[in-house]
Amino acid sequence: MRLNDLFEKYLYDIDLTHQDTTIDSIKYRYNSHIKDSFGEMELEQITYIKIKKFQKMLLDGKYKNNDNKKYSISYINILVKLLKRLMKYAILMNYVNFNIEESRGLETIRDIVNKDNFISKQIIWNLSEFNNFISCVDDEIYRILFNILYFCGLRKGEILSLRWDNIDLIESTITIDSSASKVVGRGQIVKAPKTKNSYRTIYIHETLKKELLNYYISEKT
Known part of the structure; x- marks a missing residue:
């Protein structure tokens, strides 16, 4: 064969x-x-x-x-x-x-080790840097999406599959139970997360909750 x-x-x-x-x-x-x-x-x-x-x-x-x-x-x-x-x-x-x-x-075939590799610091915006960035975002939906990404730590696929059913504005939580990705020949699909650890509930702060509530009301009226 x-x-x-x-x-x-x-x-x-x-x-x-x-x-x-x-x-x-x-x-x-x-x-x-x-x-x-x-x-x-x-x-x-x-x-x-x-x-x-x-x-x-x-x-x-x-x-x-x-x-x-x-x-x-x-x-x-x-x-x-x-x-x-x-x-x-x-x-x-x-x-x-x-x-x-x-x-x-x-x-006996093992992973190659990069002997010249060095530990690089992950670039993370502090709150002041993020506020400078978000102040330049005029579109309301993008401002909300960037806030969710920054404060809740969602992956791109997770936020693209987010539904209102995932957001509990009473309990101030977002539940992650899906992820969006592209499949050859089918385009973008929504699927279950790869691992059990990807299923999680994240608490959101009061300011973000108010932004989500205001946007929800504006979309429903």
């Missing part, structure tokens, strides 16, 4: 357990970065040594992104993990018969 054939079987098996956006990402990474190098190979030919060489070539910049730059170490790790996952899936499903040495060899 070729890796391309295995990949189709893998996609079929994960269809019910993965979000559409996740599957789109897996397809893109495979078709853009793995298919050309390994797609037509028989599974028995894809040894852990060849995967390590592929990892090294990515690191050395043999393969470049659309801007003709080397891929980041974090992205290289993602690509190699996908290739490893496919080979482990092949072993699990008995599509390939590797000996013990080859199977254990897959476990």
Whole structure:
């Protein structure tokens, strides 16, 4: 069996357990970065040594992104993990018969460590900086959206899927139970959050609550 054939079987098996956006990402990474190098190979030919060489070539910049730059170490790790996952899936499903040495060899493929990396400080606006920014926002809906983003810490997809049903102006809370994202061929969709921790209830301060109430009233009248 070729890796391309295995990949189709893998996609079929994960269809019910993965979000559409996740599957789109897996397809893109495979078709853009793995298919050309390994797609037509028989599974028995894809040894852990060849995967390590592929990892090294990515690191050395043999393969470049659309801007003709080397891929980041974090992205290289993602690509190699996908290739490893496919080979482990092949072993699990008995599509390939590797000996013990080859199977254990897959476990020796580890994430690359960026030795030159340094800890960078996350840029966070203080309240004064945010107030300077928000004072320049004239559109009421955008002003409310930016306030929710800043004071409640929502992700972009979460705020794009926000409904009035999620906002309790009596209890002063916002409940997060969905996220919006784009899916190839379908456009923007609203889906459940990826993890249980993404489901949460956030308390909002009095000023933001009044802004939301005033906007709600203006929309309903």
